[in-house]
Amino acid sequence: MNSNVLQLLQRLGEDATLRHLADTQLEQVVNPLNFDPAIQQAICQHDDIKLAQLLHANNKIVCMILPAEEPKPDDEPAKQPEDTPEPAEPEIKRVV
Amino acid sequence: MQQTGSLVCVGTGMTLGSHISPLSRSYIEQADVVFLLVADGITEQWVGEMNNDVRSLQPYYQTGVSRMLSYQQMVAAILSEVRLNKRVVGAFYGHPGVFAWVPHKAIAEAKAEGFAAHMEPGISAEDCLIADLAIDPGTYGCQHFETSQFMFYKRCIDTAAYLILWQVGVAGDRSLAKRGTDGRYRQLLIDLLAEYYPLNHQVILYEAVTLPIQQPRITTLALAELVNAEMDPKTTLVIPPATKMVANQQMLDKLAALQADDANYQ
Numbered sequence: 001m002n003s004n005v006l007q008l009l010q011r012l013g014e015d016a017t018l019r020h021l022a023d024t025q026l027e028q029v030v031n032p033l034n035f036d037p038a039i040q041q042a043i044c045q046h047d048d049i050k051l052a053q054l055l056h057a058n059n060k061i062v063c064m065i066l067p068a069e070e071p072k073p074d075d076e077p078a079k080q081p082e083d084t085p086e087p088a089e090p091e092i093k094r095v096v
Numbered sequence: 097m098q099q100t101g102s103l104v105c106v107g108t109g110m111t112l113g114s115h116i117s118p119l120s121r122s123y124i125e126q127a128d129v130v131f132l133l134v135a136d137g138i139t140e141q142w143v144g145e146m147n148n149d150v151r152s153l154q155p156y157y158q159t160g161v162s163r164m165l166s167y168q169q170m171v172a173a174i175l176s177e178v179r180l181n182k183r184v185v186g187a188f189y190g191h192p193g194v195f196a197w198v199p200h201k202a203i204a205e206a207k208a209e210g211f212a213a214h215m216e217p218g219i220s221a222e223d224c225l226i227a228d229l230a231i232d233p234g235t236y237g238c239q240h241f242e243t244s245q246f247m248f249y250k251r252c253i254d255t256a257a258y259l260i261l262w263q264v265g266v267a268g269d270r271s272l273a274k275r276g277t278d279g280r281y282r283q284l285l286i287d288l289l290a291e292y293y294p295l296n297h298q299v300i301l302y303e304a305v306t307l308p309i310q311q312p313r314i315t316t317l318a319l320a321e322l323v324n325a326e327m328d329p330k331t332t333l334v335i336p337p338a339t340k341m342v343a344n345q346q347m348l349d350k351l352a353a354l355q356a357d358d359a360n361y362q
Binding site: 002003006009010011012013014019026043046048051052055057058059060061062063064066068069070071 | 114142152330
């Protein structure tokens with residue numbers, strides 16, 4: 001069942017004729033399908049939380065992948081003679 | 097010994113079905129192992145159907161543990177499969193190279209150990225933001241910062257350009273262990289921004305669509321109202337320009353002189 005629902009979601013995402021359907025048009029696409037009525041309702045009501053529950057999807061998703069490091073003592077640029085190159089960039093700049 | 101393992105970090109884009117590139121999808125389908133980090137559980141299932149060995153990186157996040165440790169463990173997990181000479185793909189939501197530590201680090205380590213490794217771009221949250229808010233970063237210029245980094249370091253802000261602060265929902269978290277910070281942290285951010293912007297300056301909270309049944313979040317409010325605003329880890333703060341660009345007359349005069357020289361030579 002999940003596979004069919006995922007295929008429908010993919011079609012809704014990738015097909016220009018389906019991507020921005022009005023609610024009544026979305027119902028016309030979803031209702032003829034042989035899905036659990038609760039899943040059909042969740043899709044037609046744009047209820048992604050309910051849909052995730054019905055599909056037993058992981059609901060503990062963390063979507064943060066950039067650490068914000070605090071300045072370290074090494075980040076302070078050392079005093080350089082005028083003819084030496086600029087100090088290296090602090091670590092935080094390299095991770096952005 | 098020849099290193100036959102490889103690593104490709106691809107972007108799945110932001111919206112299920114809409115954004116993944118044919119090439120990224122092909123890498124996922126042909127990989128021996130896929131490590132996956134996306135922004136919702138349904139998309140996780142969707143990518144899970146593209147390959148028989150898709151491993152979510154979500155379990156590496158642990159409540160109360162610094163995300164930095166989680167990221168290091170993710171890199172180690174990815175590299176351990178590359179060292180077994182497998183074709184490994186890291187699939188990350190959005191663009192794998194934008195505001196993302198793990199893909200950059202994993203590719204750098206794989207290359208340092210002699211493995212083939214590269215990145216394929218994806219449609220990022222920034223791309224969605226530009227489309228949904230109908231703004232052009234080229235019109236006034238655009239500055240991007242991770243919100244906590246913006247608070248930790250002294251930065252020079254150009255109020256004539258857009259300022260976009262990512263991960264505003266965890267503003268000021270020094271532990272890297274929180275999933276969100278409260279109004280006290282946000283008030284410090286407001287205090288910092290108030291050095292540059294009036295408190296009634298209209299700002300935007302934005303969240304991109306991850307499923308094609310959703311609508312993007314676009315909430316306009318005054319800067320001062322951020323303290324009580326509803327936030328999510330994926331919320332982005334967009335601050336439109338508050339001042340006009342000031343002409344650099346000295347430079348314009350020099351350029352005019354150059355132009356006059358050019359005309360004399362012709």
